[in-house]
Amino acid sequence: LAVIDPERCTQCGLCEEKCRFNAIRDFTVDSVHCEGCKVCVIICPVQAIDFVERVCGHAYISETEYGPMSHARLIPGMENAGKLVSLVRQNAKKLAEEGGHELVLVDGPPGIGCPVIASLADIDHGLVVVEPTLSGIHDLKRALELLNHFKVEALVCINKHDLNEENTAAIKEFCSGEEIEMVGQIPFDPDVTKAMVDGRPVVEYAPDSPASEAIKSMWERLASILV
Ligand code: SF4
Ligand code: SF4
Missing domain, CATH: 3.40.50.300 (P-loop containing nucleotide triphosphate hydrolases)
Structure with missing residues:
Protein backbone atom coordinates (compact mmCIF):
# COMPACT_ATOMS: atom_id res chain seq x y z
CA LEU A 1 0.00 0.00 0.00
CA ALA A 2 1.39 3.42 -1.02
CA VAL A 3 1.43 6.12 1.67
CA ILE A 4 2.18 9.80 0.94
CA ASP A 5 4.19 11.71 3.53
CA PRO A 6 2.61 15.22 3.65
CA GLU A 7 5.85 16.63 5.10
CA ARG A 8 7.82 15.67 1.99
CA CYS A 9 5.08 16.03 -0.64
CA THR A 10 5.35 19.21 -2.77
CA GLN A 11 1.84 18.67 -4.20
CA CYS A 12 3.06 18.51 -7.80
CA GLY A 13 0.18 16.16 -8.70
CA LEU A 14 2.29 13.74 -10.76
CA CYS A 15 1.32 10.65 -8.74
CA GLU A 16 -2.41 11.37 -9.09
CA GLU A 17 -1.98 11.86 -12.83
CA LYS A 18 -0.06 8.59 -13.32
CA CYS A 19 -2.02 6.26 -11.01
CA ARG A 20 -4.06 4.18 -13.44
CA PHE A 21 -6.28 2.90 -10.62
CA ASN A 22 -7.40 6.43 -9.63
CA ALA A 23 -6.33 5.64 -6.09
CA ILE A 24 -4.87 9.07 -5.30
CA ARG A 25 -7.03 12.10 -4.51
CA ASP A 26 -5.93 15.34 -2.85
CA PHE A 27 -2.45 13.90 -2.18
CA THR A 28 -3.84 10.98 -0.22
CA VAL A 29 -3.87 7.30 -1.24
CA ASP A 30 -7.20 5.48 -1.05
CA SER A 31 -6.25 2.14 0.53
CA VAL A 32 -9.25 0.39 -1.02
CA HIS A 33 -8.34 1.30 -4.60
CA CYS A 34 -4.53 1.08 -4.33
CA GLU A 35 -3.39 -2.05 -6.20
CA GLY A 36 0.18 -1.78 -4.93
CA CYS A 37 1.76 -1.32 -8.38
CA LYS A 38 4.38 1.12 -6.95
CA VAL A 39 4.27 3.42 -10.00
CA CYS A 40 3.71 6.45 -7.76
CA VAL A 41 6.62 5.43 -5.52
CA ILE A 42 8.94 5.30 -8.53
CA ILE A 43 7.84 8.51 -10.23
CA CYS A 44 7.54 10.83 -7.21
CA PRO A 45 10.32 13.40 -7.82
CA VAL A 46 10.94 14.00 -4.10
CA GLN A 47 10.55 10.40 -2.80
CA ALA A 48 7.56 11.41 -0.70
CA ILE A 49 5.74 8.09 -1.11
CA ASP A 50 6.53 5.10 1.07
CA PHE A 51 5.37 1.58 0.34
CA VAL A 52 3.95 -0.31 3.28
CA GLU A 53 3.43 -4.07 3.01
CA ARG A 54 -0.01 -5.17 4.16
CA VAL A 55 -1.39 -8.61 4.91
CA CYS A 56 -4.25 -9.45 2.52
CA GLY A 57 -4.49 -13.13 3.39
CA HIS A 58 -2.66 -16.27 4.46
CA ALA A 59 -1.23 -19.08 2.32
CA TYR A 60 -1.41 -22.72 3.41
CA ILE A 61 -0.06 -26.10 2.33
CA SER A 62 -2.25 -29.11 3.15
CA GLU A 63 -2.12 -32.85 2.62
CA THR A 64 -5.20 -34.44 1.04
CA GLU A 65 -5.93 -38.00 0.00
CA TYR A 66 -5.57 -36.82 -3.61
CA GLY A 67 -2.12 -35.26 -3.07
CA PRO A 68 -0.67 -32.05 -1.63
CA MET A 69 -2.70 -28.84 -1.97
CA SER A 70 -1.46 -25.26 -1.97
CA HIS A 71 -4.23 -22.82 -1.09
CA ALA A 72 -4.95 -19.51 0.64
CA ARG A 73 -7.57 -17.58 2.54
CA LEU A 74 -8.17 -13.96 1.53
CA ILE A 75 -9.05 -11.63 4.39
CA PRO A 76 -12.63 -10.36 3.84
CA GLY A 77 -12.66 -6.94 2.20
CA MET A 78 -9.14 -7.27 0.75
CA GLU A 79 -9.19 -6.85 -3.02
CA ASN A 80 -5.54 -7.07 -3.97
CA ALA A 81 -5.35 -10.88 -4.29
CA GLY A 82 -2.91 -11.10 -7.23
CA LYS A 83 0.18 -11.44 -5.03
CA LEU A 84 -1.52 -14.06 -2.86
CA VAL A 85 -2.40 -16.09 -5.97
CA SER A 86 1.24 -15.84 -7.10
CA LEU A 87 2.40 -17.13 -3.70
CA VAL A 88 -0.04 -20.06 -3.88
CA ARG A 89 1.34 -20.90 -7.32
CA GLN A 90 4.96 -20.67 -6.17
CA ASN A 91 4.18 -23.03 -3.27
CA ALA A 92 2.44 -25.45 -5.67
CA LYS A 93 5.42 -25.44 -8.02
CA LYS A 94 7.79 -26.15 -5.14
CA LEU A 95 5.56 -28.98 -3.88
CA ALA A 96 5.44 -30.52 -7.36
CA GLU A 97 9.21 -30.30 -7.82
CA GLU A 98 9.97 -31.71 -4.38
CA GLY A 99 7.37 -34.49 -4.65
CA GLY A 100 8.12 -35.42 -8.27
CA HIS A 101 4.55 -34.64 -9.41
CA GLU A 102 4.28 -34.04 -13.15
CA LEU A 103 0.94 -32.24 -13.08
CA VAL A 104 -0.21 -29.13 -11.19
CA LEU A 105 -3.91 -28.26 -11.38
CA VAL A 106 -4.70 -24.59 -10.76
CA ASP A 107 -8.28 -23.73 -9.82
CA GLY A 108 -8.61 -20.21 -11.18
CA PRO A 109 -11.19 -17.67 -10.02
CA PRO A 110 -14.04 -16.53 -12.28
CA GLY A 111 -13.73 -13.46 -14.51
CA ILE A 112 -10.64 -11.97 -16.16
CA GLY A 113 -9.27 -9.71 -13.39
CA CYS A 114 -5.88 -9.52 -11.69
CA PRO A 115 -6.22 -12.83 -9.73
CA VAL A 116 -7.12 -14.67 -12.96
CA ILE A 117 -4.12 -13.22 -14.79
CA ALA A 118 -1.90 -14.20 -11.84
CA SER A 119 -3.27 -17.76 -11.99
CA LEU A 120 -2.45 -18.02 -15.73
CA ALA A 121 1.31 -17.49 -15.45
CA ASP A 122 3.30 -20.41 -16.90
CA ILE A 123 0.31 -22.71 -17.48
S1 SF4 B 1 4.35 12.87 -6.94
FE1 SF4 B 1 5.22 13.07 -4.89
S2 SF4 B 1 5.43 15.25 -4.59
FE2 SF4 B 1 4.07 14.99 -6.34
S3 SF4 B 1 2.02 15.04 -5.44
FE3 SF4 B 1 2.64 12.91 -5.52
S4 SF4 B 1 3.56 12.51 -3.52
FE4 SF4 B 1 3.45 14.71 -3.74
S1 SF4 C 1 0.87 2.02 -5.75
FE1 SF4 C 1 -0.04 2.07 -7.81
S2 SF4 C 1 -2.22 1.83 -7.41
FE2 SF4 C 1 -1.31 2.42 -5.47
S3 SF4 C 1 -1.50 4.62 -5.42
FE3 SF4 C 1 0.50 4.17 -6.27
S4 SF4 C 1 0.21 4.20 -8.49
FE4 SF4 C 1 -1.82 4.04 -7.54
Missing part, protein backbone atom coordinates in the same frame (compact mmCIF):
# COMPACT_ATOMS: atom_id res chain seq x y z
CA ASP A 124 0.18 -24.99 -20.54
CA HIS A 125 -3.59 -25.39 -20.90
CA GLY A 126 -6.57 -23.40 -19.66
CA LEU A 127 -9.88 -25.21 -19.13
CA VAL A 128 -12.73 -22.69 -19.32
CA VAL A 129 -15.87 -23.90 -17.54
CA VAL A 130 -18.92 -22.17 -18.98
CA GLU A 131 -22.61 -22.34 -18.16
CA PRO A 132 -25.12 -22.07 -21.02
CA THR A 133 -26.38 -18.55 -20.28
CA LEU A 134 -25.90 -15.35 -22.29
CA SER A 135 -23.60 -13.90 -19.63
CA GLY A 136 -21.75 -17.24 -19.55
CA ILE A 137 -21.15 -17.06 -23.31
CA HIS A 138 -19.97 -13.46 -22.97
CA ASP A 139 -17.52 -14.38 -20.20
CA LEU A 140 -16.34 -17.41 -22.19
CA LYS A 141 -15.32 -15.16 -25.07
CA ARG A 142 -13.48 -12.79 -22.74
CA ALA A 143 -11.70 -15.69 -21.01
CA LEU A 144 -10.66 -17.15 -24.37
CA GLU A 145 -9.31 -13.76 -25.46
CA LEU A 146 -7.25 -13.67 -22.27
CA LEU A 147 -5.88 -17.19 -22.81
CA ASN A 148 -5.09 -16.33 -26.41
CA HIS A 149 -3.29 -13.18 -25.28
CA PHE A 150 -1.05 -15.25 -22.99
CA LYS A 151 -0.65 -17.92 -25.69
CA VAL A 152 -2.25 -20.61 -23.52
CA GLU A 153 -4.03 -23.46 -25.29
CA ALA A 154 -7.74 -23.29 -24.43
CA LEU A 155 -10.12 -26.16 -23.70
CA VAL A 156 -13.81 -25.78 -22.88
CA CYS A 157 -16.31 -27.63 -20.71
CA ILE A 158 -20.02 -26.80 -20.42
CA ASN A 159 -21.47 -27.08 -16.93
CA LYS A 160 -25.23 -27.75 -16.51
CA HIS A 161 -25.43 -28.10 -20.29
CA ASP A 162 -28.97 -29.48 -20.18
CA LEU A 163 -30.44 -26.33 -18.60
CA ASN A 164 -30.41 -24.51 -21.94
CA GLU A 165 -29.79 -26.68 -24.99
CA GLU A 166 -30.05 -23.70 -27.34
CA ASN A 167 -27.19 -21.82 -25.65
CA THR A 168 -25.24 -25.08 -25.33
CA ALA A 169 -25.51 -25.51 -29.10
CA ALA A 170 -24.34 -21.90 -29.58
CA ILE A 171 -21.27 -22.53 -27.38
CA LYS A 172 -20.41 -25.70 -29.30
CA GLU A 173 -20.77 -23.91 -32.61
CA PHE A 174 -18.59 -21.03 -31.42
CA CYS A 175 -15.86 -23.38 -30.13
CA SER A 176 -15.97 -25.42 -33.30
CA GLY A 177 -15.54 -22.25 -35.38
CA GLU A 178 -12.58 -21.19 -33.23
CA GLU A 179 -11.10 -24.73 -33.33
CA ILE A 180 -11.21 -24.98 -29.54
CA GLU A 181 -11.66 -28.47 -28.15
CA MET A 182 -14.76 -29.21 -26.09
CA VAL A 183 -13.51 -31.75 -23.55
CA GLY A 184 -16.78 -32.42 -21.79
CA GLN A 185 -20.24 -31.37 -20.72
CA ILE A 186 -21.71 -31.87 -17.28
CA PRO A 187 -25.47 -32.17 -16.70
CA PHE A 188 -27.37 -30.40 -13.93
CA ASP A 189 -27.30 -32.79 -10.99
CA PRO A 190 -28.66 -32.11 -7.45
CA ASP A 191 -25.95 -34.43 -6.08
CA VAL A 192 -23.37 -31.70 -6.81
CA THR A 193 -25.00 -29.38 -4.26
CA LYS A 194 -25.44 -32.21 -1.76
CA ALA A 195 -21.74 -33.09 -2.13
CA MET A 196 -20.75 -29.44 -1.53
CA VAL A 197 -22.89 -29.32 1.62
CA ASP A 198 -21.21 -32.56 2.73
CA GLY A 199 -17.77 -31.07 2.01
CA ARG A 200 -16.74 -33.79 -0.43
CA PRO A 201 -16.07 -34.01 -4.19
CA VAL A 202 -19.16 -35.19 -6.03
CA VAL A 203 -17.19 -38.08 -7.58
CA GLU A 204 -16.65 -39.36 -4.04
CA TYR A 205 -20.08 -38.44 -2.60
CA ALA A 206 -22.11 -39.93 -5.46
CA PRO A 207 -19.71 -41.76 -7.80
CA ASP A 208 -22.47 -43.09 -10.07
CA SER A 209 -24.41 -39.83 -10.41
CA PRO A 210 -24.72 -38.27 -13.90
CA ALA A 211 -22.39 -35.38 -12.99
CA SER A 212 -19.74 -37.75 -11.61
CA GLU A 213 -19.86 -39.91 -14.73
CA ALA A 214 -19.44 -36.82 -16.91
CA ILE A 215 -16.56 -35.49 -14.79
CA LYS A 216 -14.74 -38.85 -14.87
CA SER A 217 -15.16 -39.10 -18.62
CA MET A 218 -13.89 -35.52 -19.05
CA TRP A 219 -10.90 -36.27 -16.83
CA GLU A 220 -9.93 -39.21 -19.04
CA ARG A 221 -9.87 -36.89 -22.04
CA LEU A 222 -7.96 -34.21 -20.11
CA ALA A 223 -5.41 -36.71 -18.82
CA SER A 224 -4.74 -37.88 -22.37
CA ILE A 225 -4.02 -34.26 -23.35
CA LEU A 226 -2.04 -33.20 -20.27
CA VAL A 227 0.08 -36.20 -19.30
Whole structure:
Protein backbone atom coordinates (compact mmCIF):
# COMPACT_ATOMS: atom_id res chain seq x y z
CA LEU A 1 0.00 0.00 0.00
CA ALA A 2 1.39 3.42 -1.02
CA VAL A 3 1.43 6.12 1.67
CA ILE A 4 2.18 9.80 0.94
CA ASP A 5 4.19 11.71 3.53
CA PRO A 6 2.61 15.22 3.65
CA GLU A 7 5.85 16.63 5.10
CA ARG A 8 7.82 15.67 1.99
CA CYS A 9 5.08 16.03 -0.64
CA THR A 10 5.35 19.21 -2.77
CA GLN A 11 1.84 18.67 -4.20
CA CYS A 12 3.06 18.51 -7.80
CA GLY A 13 0.18 16.16 -8.70
CA LEU A 14 2.29 13.74 -10.76
CA CYS A 15 1.32 10.65 -8.74
CA GLU A 16 -2.41 11.37 -9.09
CA GLU A 17 -1.98 11.86 -12.83
CA LYS A 18 -0.06 8.59 -13.32
CA CYS A 19 -2.02 6.26 -11.01
CA ARG A 20 -4.06 4.18 -13.44
CA PHE A 21 -6.28 2.90 -10.62
CA ASN A 22 -7.40 6.43 -9.63
CA ALA A 23 -6.33 5.64 -6.09
CA ILE A 24 -4.87 9.07 -5.30
CA ARG A 25 -7.03 12.10 -4.51
CA ASP A 26 -5.93 15.34 -2.85
CA PHE A 27 -2.45 13.90 -2.18
CA THR A 28 -3.84 10.98 -0.22
CA VAL A 29 -3.87 7.30 -1.24
CA ASP A 30 -7.20 5.48 -1.05
CA SER A 31 -6.25 2.14 0.53
CA VAL A 32 -9.25 0.39 -1.02
CA HIS A 33 -8.34 1.30 -4.60
CA CYS A 34 -4.53 1.08 -4.33
CA GLU A 35 -3.39 -2.05 -6.20
CA GLY A 36 0.18 -1.78 -4.93
CA CYS A 37 1.76 -1.32 -8.38
CA LYS A 38 4.38 1.12 -6.95
CA VAL A 39 4.27 3.42 -10.00
CA CYS A 40 3.71 6.45 -7.76
CA VAL A 41 6.62 5.43 -5.52
CA ILE A 42 8.94 5.30 -8.53
CA ILE A 43 7.84 8.51 -10.23
CA CYS A 44 7.54 10.83 -7.21
CA PRO A 45 10.32 13.40 -7.82
CA VAL A 46 10.94 14.00 -4.10
CA GLN A 47 10.55 10.40 -2.80
CA ALA A 48 7.56 11.41 -0.70
CA ILE A 49 5.74 8.09 -1.11
CA ASP A 50 6.53 5.10 1.07
CA PHE A 51 5.37 1.58 0.34
CA VAL A 52 3.95 -0.31 3.28
CA GLU A 53 3.43 -4.07 3.01
CA ARG A 54 -0.01 -5.17 4.16
CA VAL A 55 -1.39 -8.61 4.91
CA CYS A 56 -4.25 -9.45 2.52
CA GLY A 57 -4.49 -13.13 3.39
CA HIS A 58 -2.66 -16.27 4.46
CA ALA A 59 -1.23 -19.08 2.32
CA TYR A 60 -1.41 -22.72 3.41
CA ILE A 61 -0.06 -26.10 2.33
CA SER A 62 -2.25 -29.11 3.15
CA GLU A 63 -2.12 -32.85 2.62
CA THR A 64 -5.20 -34.44 1.04
CA GLU A 65 -5.93 -38.00 0.00
CA TYR A 66 -5.57 -36.82 -3.61
CA GLY A 67 -2.12 -35.26 -3.07
CA PRO A 68 -0.67 -32.05 -1.63
CA MET A 69 -2.70 -28.84 -1.97
CA SER A 70 -1.46 -25.26 -1.97
CA HIS A 71 -4.23 -22.82 -1.09
CA ALA A 72 -4.95 -19.51 0.64
CA ARG A 73 -7.57 -17.58 2.54
CA LEU A 74 -8.17 -13.96 1.53
CA ILE A 75 -9.05 -11.63 4.39
CA PRO A 76 -12.63 -10.36 3.84
CA GLY A 77 -12.66 -6.94 2.20
CA MET A 78 -9.14 -7.27 0.75
CA GLU A 79 -9.19 -6.85 -3.02
CA ASN A 80 -5.54 -7.07 -3.97
CA ALA A 81 -5.35 -10.88 -4.29
CA GLY A 82 -2.91 -11.10 -7.23
CA LYS A 83 0.18 -11.44 -5.03
CA LEU A 84 -1.52 -14.06 -2.86
CA VAL A 85 -2.40 -16.09 -5.97
CA SER A 86 1.24 -15.84 -7.10
CA LEU A 87 2.40 -17.13 -3.70
CA VAL A 88 -0.04 -20.06 -3.88
CA ARG A 89 1.34 -20.90 -7.32
CA GLN A 90 4.96 -20.67 -6.17
CA ASN A 91 4.18 -23.03 -3.27
CA ALA A 92 2.44 -25.45 -5.67
CA LYS A 93 5.42 -25.44 -8.02
CA LYS A 94 7.79 -26.15 -5.14
CA LEU A 95 5.56 -28.98 -3.88
CA ALA A 96 5.44 -30.52 -7.36
CA GLU A 97 9.21 -30.30 -7.82
CA GLU A 98 9.97 -31.71 -4.38
CA GLY A 99 7.37 -34.49 -4.65
CA GLY A 100 8.12 -35.42 -8.27
CA HIS A 101 4.55 -34.64 -9.41
CA GLU A 102 4.28 -34.04 -13.15
CA LEU A 103 0.94 -32.24 -13.08
CA VAL A 104 -0.21 -29.13 -11.19
CA LEU A 105 -3.91 -28.26 -11.38
CA VAL A 106 -4.70 -24.59 -10.76
CA ASP A 107 -8.28 -23.73 -9.82
CA GLY A 108 -8.61 -20.21 -11.18
CA PRO A 109 -11.19 -17.67 -10.02
CA PRO A 110 -14.04 -16.53 -12.28
CA GLY A 111 -13.73 -13.46 -14.51
CA ILE A 112 -10.64 -11.97 -16.16
CA GLY A 113 -9.27 -9.71 -13.39
CA CYS A 114 -5.88 -9.52 -11.69
CA PRO A 115 -6.22 -12.83 -9.73
CA VAL A 116 -7.12 -14.67 -12.96
CA ILE A 117 -4.12 -13.22 -14.79
CA ALA A 118 -1.90 -14.20 -11.84
CA SER A 119 -3.27 -17.76 -11.99
CA LEU A 120 -2.45 -18.02 -15.73
CA ALA A 121 1.31 -17.49 -15.45
CA ASP A 122 3.30 -20.41 -16.90
CA ILE A 123 0.31 -22.71 -17.48
CA ASP A 124 0.18 -24.99 -20.54
CA HIS A 125 -3.59 -25.39 -20.90
CA GLY A 126 -6.57 -23.40 -19.66
CA LEU A 127 -9.88 -25.21 -19.13
CA VAL A 128 -12.73 -22.69 -19.32
CA VAL A 129 -15.87 -23.90 -17.54
CA VAL A 130 -18.92 -22.17 -18.98
CA GLU A 131 -22.61 -22.34 -18.16
CA PRO A 132 -25.12 -22.07 -21.02
CA THR A 133 -26.38 -18.55 -20.28
CA LEU A 134 -25.90 -15.35 -22.29
CA SER A 135 -23.60 -13.90 -19.63
CA GLY A 136 -21.75 -17.24 -19.55
CA ILE A 137 -21.15 -17.06 -23.31
CA HIS A 138 -19.97 -13.46 -22.97
CA ASP A 139 -17.52 -14.38 -20.20
CA LEU A 140 -16.34 -17.41 -22.19
CA LYS A 141 -15.32 -15.16 -25.07
CA ARG A 142 -13.48 -12.79 -22.74
CA ALA A 143 -11.70 -15.69 -21.01
CA LEU A 144 -10.66 -17.15 -24.37
CA GLU A 145 -9.31 -13.76 -25.46
CA LEU A 146 -7.25 -13.67 -22.27
CA LEU A 147 -5.88 -17.19 -22.81
CA ASN A 148 -5.09 -16.33 -26.41
CA HIS A 149 -3.29 -13.18 -25.28
CA PHE A 150 -1.05 -15.25 -22.99
CA LYS A 151 -0.65 -17.92 -25.69
CA VAL A 152 -2.25 -20.61 -23.52
CA GLU A 153 -4.03 -23.46 -25.29
CA ALA A 154 -7.74 -23.29 -24.43
CA LEU A 155 -10.12 -26.16 -23.70
CA VAL A 156 -13.81 -25.78 -22.88
CA CYS A 157 -16.31 -27.63 -20.71
CA ILE A 158 -20.02 -26.80 -20.42
CA ASN A 159 -21.47 -27.08 -16.93
CA LYS A 160 -25.23 -27.75 -16.51
CA HIS A 161 -25.43 -28.10 -20.29
CA ASP A 162 -28.97 -29.48 -20.18
CA LEU A 163 -30.44 -26.33 -18.60
CA ASN A 164 -30.41 -24.51 -21.94
CA GLU A 165 -29.79 -26.68 -24.99
CA GLU A 166 -30.05 -23.70 -27.34
CA ASN A 167 -27.19 -21.82 -25.65
CA THR A 168 -25.24 -25.08 -25.33
CA ALA A 169 -25.51 -25.51 -29.10
CA ALA A 170 -24.34 -21.90 -29.58
CA ILE A 171 -21.27 -22.53 -27.38
CA LYS A 172 -20.41 -25.70 -29.30
CA GLU A 173 -20.77 -23.91 -32.61
CA PHE A 174 -18.59 -21.03 -31.42
CA CYS A 175 -15.86 -23.38 -30.13
CA SER A 176 -15.97 -25.42 -33.30
CA GLY A 177 -15.54 -22.25 -35.38
CA GLU A 178 -12.58 -21.19 -33.23
CA GLU A 179 -11.10 -24.73 -33.33
CA ILE A 180 -11.21 -24.98 -29.54
CA GLU A 181 -11.66 -28.47 -28.15
CA MET A 182 -14.76 -29.21 -26.09
CA VAL A 183 -13.51 -31.75 -23.55
CA GLY A 184 -16.78 -32.42 -21.79
CA GLN A 185 -20.24 -31.37 -20.72
CA ILE A 186 -21.71 -31.87 -17.28
CA PRO A 187 -25.47 -32.17 -16.70
CA PHE A 188 -27.37 -30.40 -13.93
CA ASP A 189 -27.30 -32.79 -10.99
CA PRO A 190 -28.66 -32.11 -7.45
CA ASP A 191 -25.95 -34.43 -6.08
CA VAL A 192 -23.37 -31.70 -6.81
CA THR A 193 -25.00 -29.38 -4.26
CA LYS A 194 -25.44 -32.21 -1.76
CA ALA A 195 -21.74 -33.09 -2.13
CA MET A 196 -20.75 -29.44 -1.53
CA VAL A 197 -22.89 -29.32 1.62
CA ASP A 198 -21.21 -32.56 2.73
CA GLY A 199 -17.77 -31.07 2.01
CA ARG A 200 -16.74 -33.79 -0.43
CA PRO A 201 -16.07 -34.01 -4.19
CA VAL A 202 -19.16 -35.19 -6.03
CA VAL A 203 -17.19 -38.08 -7.58
CA GLU A 204 -16.65 -39.36 -4.04
CA TYR A 205 -20.08 -38.44 -2.60
CA ALA A 206 -22.11 -39.93 -5.46
CA PRO A 207 -19.71 -41.76 -7.80
CA ASP A 208 -22.47 -43.09 -10.07
CA SER A 209 -24.41 -39.83 -10.41
CA PRO A 210 -24.72 -38.27 -13.90
CA ALA A 211 -22.39 -35.38 -12.99
CA SER A 212 -19.74 -37.75 -11.61
CA GLU A 213 -19.86 -39.91 -14.73
CA ALA A 214 -19.44 -36.82 -16.91
CA ILE A 215 -16.56 -35.49 -14.79
CA LYS A 216 -14.74 -38.85 -14.87
CA SER A 217 -15.16 -39.10 -18.62
CA MET A 218 -13.89 -35.52 -19.05
CA TRP A 219 -10.90 -36.27 -16.83
CA GLU A 220 -9.93 -39.21 -19.04
CA ARG A 221 -9.87 -36.89 -22.04
CA LEU A 222 -7.96 -34.21 -20.11
CA ALA A 223 -5.41 -36.71 -18.82
CA SER A 224 -4.74 -37.88 -22.37
CA ILE A 225 -4.02 -34.26 -23.35
CA LEU A 226 -2.04 -33.20 -20.27
CA VAL A 227 0.08 -36.20 -19.30
S1 SF4 B 1 4.35 12.87 -6.94
FE1 SF4 B 1 5.22 13.07 -4.89
S2 SF4 B 1 5.43 15.25 -4.59
FE2 SF4 B 1 4.07 14.99 -6.34
S3 SF4 B 1 2.02 15.04 -5.44
FE3 SF4 B 1 2.64 12.91 -5.52
S4 SF4 B 1 3.56 12.51 -3.52
FE4 SF4 B 1 3.45 14.71 -3.74
S1 SF4 C 1 0.87 2.02 -5.75
FE1 SF4 C 1 -0.04 2.07 -7.81
S2 SF4 C 1 -2.22 1.83 -7.41
FE2 SF4 C 1 -1.31 2.42 -5.47
S3 SF4 C 1 -1.50 4.62 -5.42
FE3 SF4 C 1 0.50 4.17 -6.27
S4 SF4 C 1 0.21 4.20 -8.49
FE4 SF4 C 1 -1.82 4.04 -7.54
